[in-house]
Amino acid sequence: MHVTLEEAQKAIAAAIDKAAELGTCMDIAVVDSGANLKAFIRMDDAWVGSIDIAFKKAKTACFFAMPTGQIGKLSQPGGPLYGIEHSNEGLITFPGGLPIVNTDGILIGAIGVSGSTVEHDHLVAKAGAEAIGLADLPVHPWRT
Amino acid sequence: MHVTLEEAQKAIAAAIDKAAELGTCMDIAVVDSGANLKAFIRMDDAWVGSIDIAFKKAKTACFFAMPTGQIGKLSQPGGPLYGIEHSNEGLITFPGGLPIVNTDGILIGAIGVSGSTVEHDHLVAKAGAEAIGLADLPVHPWRT
């Protein structure tokens, strides 16, 4: 099951609103449950280098069905997943990527945001995900 | 000079309308004049394989400031640009990618469309480009 274009656009609109509220310029990517790009926008003046980071955050969140920051805690030197960023043609494991789960607990996609501090990136991703999905993830959301 | 988000969204909306009118499902990418992604959408049921093609068409049109199909005529076996697709981490040289030039004749970006026949792809790209730029390209549109 995949996020629809209407849902993706709704998530992006909510994320843009949050980004503006925070006074930031963001790159925002939404992928479906196959981690394939569904929609993307780069706000005016947002970093060009954040295009790929936003996409990789969405991909990472989708691939492991968890927030990117959660993986980052495990991938530090000495941690159990040290170096995981080298897989899958590049992962981004700091905050700003969130799975999107529907009300049946099914993973339908993910959102990735980049362009400010990781705290802001996370808040904007959360606003986007919540506009179309659950705020709280089930223990193991998965896809059909 | 670069396409703004508002312009990119206007181009994509016009392209979606055209795609719907033709009864097709399209992937639509808009890049700025540096060929960096500005906005993208994948219509529901559109090919996943067309994500990259739409982007590469936009990139190709921007990189050479001409319609992708024009390059494709020169890159056939025996043609002067045979094999050009191997450059720039992959070009797409069949129709569906168009430069976007503003009313001052300046290249501000490009649009790439993939998801149907190349004739349809081209029509949808044209509808998108015309919504925010010139329909007819100057001889050598270029960027500032």
Add this chain to the structure above:
Amino acid sequence: MHVTLEEAQKAIAAAIDKAAELGTCMDIAVVDSGANLKAFIRMDDAWVGSIDIAFKKAKTACFFAMPTGQIGKLSQPGGPLYGIEHSNEGLITFPGGLPIVNTDGILIGAIGVSGSTVEHDHLVAKAGAEAIGLADLPVHPWRT
């Protein structure tokens, strides 16, 4: 708005002078505001491995409109941007890359230098950037 060839050559000439003054051999890259290569030189006896580093430093500085070393402080283990180097087909986040901003505060490109210590790399990049742009960056330099 993009750095011109004349400006890029002026920046490289100033950077070569500085490199010679420091008794170093450098690779020096200048990109435009789309992070596309505008000019490059490798001084005789400079490291071949620094070709790509010089380019990636220029790209990184352009993509995030800040000195590369500033990003490197945030991307250390435990830092908020740990692992950012995996994005954008490889970033370089140690010193030696600087945005080039014109007197209107507009980002027109970036310079990347590699071939010696990072302190020397930074000094040479600074000499190049200052030859054609501002020495001090505005808070949020950006491109039109």
Add this chain to the structure above:
Amino acid sequence: MHVTLEEAQKAIAAAIDKAAELGTCMDIAVVDSGANLKAFIRMDDAWVGSIDIAFKKAKTACFFAMPTGQIGKLSQPGGPLYGIEHSNEGLITFPGGLPIVNTDGILIGAIGVSGSTVEHDHLVAKAGAEAIGLADLPVHPWRT
């Protein structure tokens, strides 16, 4: 034995003169005998997509010590080298790349030019190569 920076700059200056004489805007790359970039410039208004093509032409000419167009004649469908462009992370096999051979018949590098018709590209590359090397290649120029 490798082209020096002074030689590379001399070749590029001669190539720029020829490009201007022809009324064209070119991307010009010079590599050493290891096919590693020595110097590059992109003239104002030259295609961004030609950056990589100019480099790949220089690399191709160096890797096989022959003009790129000569390889292209052999890589057509049905030809003995069909598909060779897939090797070496991408070759360009149409005209515009030439080996640079010194007066001892030793390959010291190569030049690649892209930005206009292949006929113009070739003429500009030839002007660059002749400024520092032999016009006529020995049967099998090779490097030390």
